[in-house]
Amino acid sequence: MSEWVELNMGPQHPSTHGVLRLKIKVEGEIVREVEPVIGYLHRNAEKLCENTFFCDNLLYFDRMDYVGAPGMEVGYLEAAEKLLGVPPPERAIWIRTIMAELSRIASHLVWLGAYGLDLGMLTPFFYAFDLREKIMTIFVEASGSRLLTNYCSIGGVYQDFNEKIVQEIEDFINIAPSKIEELNSLFVKNDIFISRTKGIGYMSKEVAIDYGVTGPMLRASGVEYDVRKAEPYLAYSKVNFEIPVSSKGDNLARFLVRIEEMRQSVKIISQAIKKLPDGPFFNPKAKKSMMIRMRGEGEVYARTEASKGEFGVYIVGDGGVKPYRVRVRSPSLKNLSVLREIGKNVMIADLVAISGTTDLVFGEIDR
Amino acid sequence: MKTGEPGLITTTLEKALEWGRSNSIWPLTFGLACCAIEMMAVQASKVDISRFGSEIFRSSPRQSDLMIVAGTVTKKMAPRVKRLYDEMPYPKYVIAMGVCVIQGGPYVEGYSVVLGVDRVIPVDVYVPGCPPTPEALTYGIMTLQKKIRGENTR
Numbered sequence: 001m002s003e004w005v006e007l008n009m010g011p012q013h014p015s016t017h018g019v020l021r022l023k024i025k026v027e028g029e030i031v032r033e034v035e036p037v038i039g040y041l042h043r044n045a046e047k048l049c050e051n052t053f054f055c056d057n058l059l060y061f062d063r064m065d066y067v068g069a070p071g072m073e074v075g076y077l078e079a080a081e082k083l084l085g086v087p088p089p090e091r092a093i094w095i096r097t098i099m100a101e102l103s104r105i106a107s108h109l110v111w112l113g114a115y116g117l118d119l120g121m122l123t124p125f126f127y128a129f130d131l132r133e134k135i136m137t138i139f140v141e142a143s144g145s146r147l148l149t150n151y152c153s154i155g156g157v158y159q160d161f162n163e164k165i166v167q168e169i170e171d172f173i174n175i176a177p178s179k180i181e182e183l184n185s186l187f188v189k190n191d192i193f194i195s196r197t198k199g200i201g202y203m204s205k206e207v208a209i210d211y212g213v214t215g216p217m218l219r220a221s222g223v224e225y226d227v228r229k230a231e232p233y234l235a236y237s238k239v240n241f242e243i244p245v246s247s248k249g250d251n252l253a254r255f256l257v258r259i260e261e262m263r264q265s266v267k268i269i270s271q272a273i274k275k276l277p278d279g280p281f282f283n284p285k286a287k288k289s290m291m292i293r294m295r296g297e298g299e300v301y302a303r304t305e306a307s308k309g310e311f312g313v314y315i316v317g318d319g320g321v322k323p324y325r326v327r328v329r330s331p332s333l334k335n336l337s338v339l340r341e342i343g344k345n346v347m348i349a350d351l352v353a354i355s356g357t358t359d360l361v362f363g364e365i366d367r
Numbered sequence: 368m369k370t371g372e373p374g375l376i377t378t379t380l381e382k383a384l385e386w387g388r389s390n391s392i393w394p395l396t397f398g399l400a401c402c403a404i405e406m407m408a409v410q411a412s413k414v415d416i417s418r419f420g421s422e423i424f425r426s427s428p429r430q431s432d433l434m435i436v437a438g439t440v441t442k443k444m445a446p447r448v449k450r451l452y453d454e455m456p457y458p459k460y461v462i463a464m465g466v467c468v469i470q471g472g473p474y475v476e477g478y479s480v481v482l483g484v485d486r487v488i489p490v491d492v493y494v495p496g497c498p499p500t501p502e503a504l505t506y507g508i509m510t511l512q513k514k515i516r517g518e519n520t521r
Contacts, residue, residue, distance in 0.1 A: 011444065011447055012396075012397055012428075012447065012451055013426075014396050014426040018398060018399065018400070018403070019399060019444060039441075039443055040441060040443050040444045040447075041399065041400055041438070041439065041441060041444070042441055042443065042479050043400075043439050043441065043474045043477060043479065043480055044474065044477040044478055044479050044480070045474075047477065047478070048473075048474065048476060048477055051476065059473055060473065063400075063401055063473065066400065066401035066404060067404055110404060110407070113407070113411075114407075125407075125411065126411055126412045129407070129408060129411030129412060129413070130411070130412050130413070132408075133408075133411075133412075133413045136408075146405070146498075146500060147401060147404060147405060147498050148401060148497065148498065362400065363400055363401060
């Protein structure tokens with residue numbers, strides 16, 4: 001056995017997407033062991049949720065997966081509204097569906113741009129962020145904030161969709177498919193990109209299931225599982241869409257699954273905006289003066305499909321105005337844990353390409 | 368009016384140096400949390416930071432002049448922030464981006480968050496917001512340029 005050298009990647013490293021630290025053991029150029037070290041962004045959000053009113057906890061959930069904030073809000077509210085017994089009206093459900101899908105596209109676009117940078121492509125970054133700015137204008141119009149929207153609230157949404165927002169979303173639906181095609185061709189027509197992703201970072205079906213991997217990573221390994229289909233929430237049972245699945249299980253498959261997911265999200269939004277019903281956007285039981293007095297007792301668990309995978313929220317209430325315990329099942333953490341398995345016996349440069357496809361967001365992993 | 372004669376400017380060496388320095392601030396690629404996404408948006412096509420001479424985000428602290436601390440600094444991360452700052456060559460500047468970096472923000476009551484990065488490293492410009500918009504960060508960089516040139520920043 002030749003000598004193994006221990007190397008340290010991160011926490012400040014251009015390709016770690018935040019503050020991931022990888023302890024790697026290399027034999028020449030080949031990585032023999034990977035050990036992810038996390039906790040550099042531990043902001044104790046779960047603990048702080050116990051000291052805050054049910055309605056205010058949304059703020060910590062926004063800051064978990066900060067690239068797709070409305071998707072996190074939806075996940076928390078699925079659980080909190082079940083506990084507090086204030087279901088949202090029909091219009092709010094459709095509005096939330098639209099916001100969640102927009103955030104999924106925004107999240108995948110950030111990932112695409114960053115993945116290009118990982119592999120040394122600068123151009124796709126500008127194309128991805130150009131399209132993302134269109135989504136940000138919609139978020140600003142709806143909620144007043146670009147990134148951390150805090151748009152959904154218990155029993156409905158913060159404010160109604162007006163004509164201008166509907167118009168902007170329709171404009172987005174018109175331009176998005178061609179822009180996504182453009183982005184896709186920037187990647188898949190590039191020989192260097194194909195040779196760095198095809199057949200690299202293979203993850204088998206069994207490994208994916210064993211490690212609890214969810215989301216696009218699981219679907220790229222050939223498992224057709226999506227919470228939106230398996231256990232429909234919001235308005236997903238009333239719209240037509242398909243789950244993209246690939247059996248290849250390599251980096252390229254994960255890339256293609258995410259591209260196809262963006263296309264399907266555009267499809268969902270275009271159906272939802274046509275079906276958007278009239279009516280109240282807020283449950284009168286949850287009006288602003290009542291908000292901080294709402295009490296919840298019992299245990300609930302709700303799961304949703306966030307942009308990274310299955311996002312579960314478990315809340316225990318002891319009859320008070322604040323939750324007794326909040327626990328989050330974060331998809332990125334499970335997707336990161338599999339890196340130990342698929343990052344073995346690859347070149348150092350390929351490790352960057354593999355850890356890029358796991359789509360890590362550290363607000364959610366460390367919480 | 369073009370006369371064909373070479374133009375002449377009289378200035379001090381310090382002024383010329385400050386002018387050059389203020390228009391070529393290279394930031395460090397150093398994203399910690401949510402604000403990093405807005406920092407990426409500043410680099411992207413809508414709010415183009417390269418108009419101010421800061422387009423090249425360097426990955427190594429030894430090649431950069433400016434550290435944009437974008438995101439919550441935790442107690443585990445603080446020694447690394449200090450070390451990165453120490454590795455940067457003089458003259459070096461720090462922008463504290465976002466309310467978490469300024470005083471702790473929404474996590475001020477938490478047990479693992481450093482209440483302001485200025486407890487670890489000196490800060491030149493504070494950009495408040497949660498997260499600040501790309502325009503706000505651009506304004507912060509312009510304020511830093513003014514500060515480098517020795518102008519009044521108020």
